[in-house]
Amino acid sequence: MAKNPGSLRLFYALWPDDAVSSKLQQLQAPMHGRRIPFANLHMTLVFLGQQPAALLPDLKDILEHLPRTDLTLVLDRVGYFPRNRIAWVGPSEAPETLSELHSVLVERLAERQVAFNDQHAYRPHVTLARDAGLPPDLTFDPIEWHATQVALVQSTTTAEGSIYRILASRAIDKEVWVPDESRQEGLDAPPV
Numbered sequence: 001m002a003k004n005p006g007s008l009r010l011f012y013a014l015w016p017d018d019a020v021s022s023k024l025q026q027l028q029a030p031m032h033g034r035r036i037p038f039a040n041l042h043m044t045l046v047f048l049g050q051q052p053a054a055l056l057p058d059l060k061d062i063l064e065h066l067p068r069t070d071l072t073l074v075l076d077r078v079g080y081f082p083r084n085r086i087a088w089v090g091p092s093e094a095p096e097t098l099s100e101l102h103s104v105l106v107e108r109l110a111e112r113q114v115a116f117n118d119q120h121a122y123r124p125h126v127t128l129a130r131d132a133g134l135p136p137d138l139t140f141d142p143i144e145w146h147a148t149q150v151a152l153v154q155s156t157t158t159a160e161g162s163i164y165r166i167l168a169s170r171a172i173d174k175e176v177w178v179p180d181e182s183r184q185e186g187l188d189a190p191p192v
Contacts, residue, residue, distance in 0.1 A: 007050045007052055008050070008053055009050055010051050010152065011047045011155065012044070012046050012048070013044050013045055013150070013153055014045060014131055014150060015150070015153075015169060016149075017149070024128065024143065027089055027128060027138070028129060031087050031129045033085065033132030033133060034132075034161060035059065035129050036129065036130070041163065042126065042153070045101060045102055046102065046106060047117070048109075051114070051116075051139075062109065062112065063150060063168050063169075064170060065108075065171060066101070066105070067104060068172065068174060068175045069172055069173070070097065071095065071097045071146070072144065072145065074092075074142050075142060076091060076142035077090055077143075078128075078138050080124070081135040085131050086129070087127075087134075088125040088128055089126050089143070090124050093102075094161040095180070101150075101172070101190070102122050102124075130161075146173075148173045150170060151168065152166070153165065153166055154167055
C-alpha cells in the first residue's frame with residue numbers, strides 16, 4: 001500500500017542525552033533481536049502515526065508551548081511485549097510529572113483536532129530491541145534520567161529499520177519565552 005506523499009509518520013518523545021543513551025546501550029548487550037541504534041533510543045510520549053505534513057506548524061506549536069516541568073525517571077525494570085516481540089526498559093513507577101506531560105500533549109492534540117490512536121493506556125518505556133526473544137533476567141543499576149529534551153520526530157521505515165529525524169525539540173526544564181505581541185516590536189525582552 002503506497003503512503004500519501006503529503007503525510008509523515010510522527011511521534012513526540014523524550015530524547016536522552018549521550019550519557020543516558022550509553023547506559024541504555026550497555027543494557028542492550030545481552031539482548032537478542034534487532035537492537036535499537038544509539039541515535040534512536042528514546043521514550044515515546046504520544047505516537048501520532050501518519051499525519052498530514054500541513055499539520056507540522058500546529059504540532060511544533062504544541063511542542064513549543066508545553067509547560068515547564070522537572071522530570072526525573074528511574075529506569076529500573078526490563079520488560080517484554082510478547083505480541084510485538086519488543087524488549088524494553090522502563091520505570092517500575094512512573095513519576096506524576098511524566099503522566100501530566102503525556103496528558104497535556106493529549107489534551108493539546110484534542111484541542112487542535114489532531115486524530116491519532118489513543119486507545120491504549122500509556123506505558124512509558126524505552127525500546128531496546130525489536131524482533132527480540134524474551135530478555136534475560138538482568139540485574140543492573142537503575143538508570144537515572146533527568147529528562148530535559150522533548151522532540152517531535154519523524155519515523156521513516158526502510159529495509160534496514162526505522163530512521164528517526166527530529167523535526168523540532170525543546171528543553172522541557174526551562175520556561176519558553178514567547179514575545180508579548182501587544183507590545184511594540186523590539187521593546188519586549190526575554191525574562192532574566
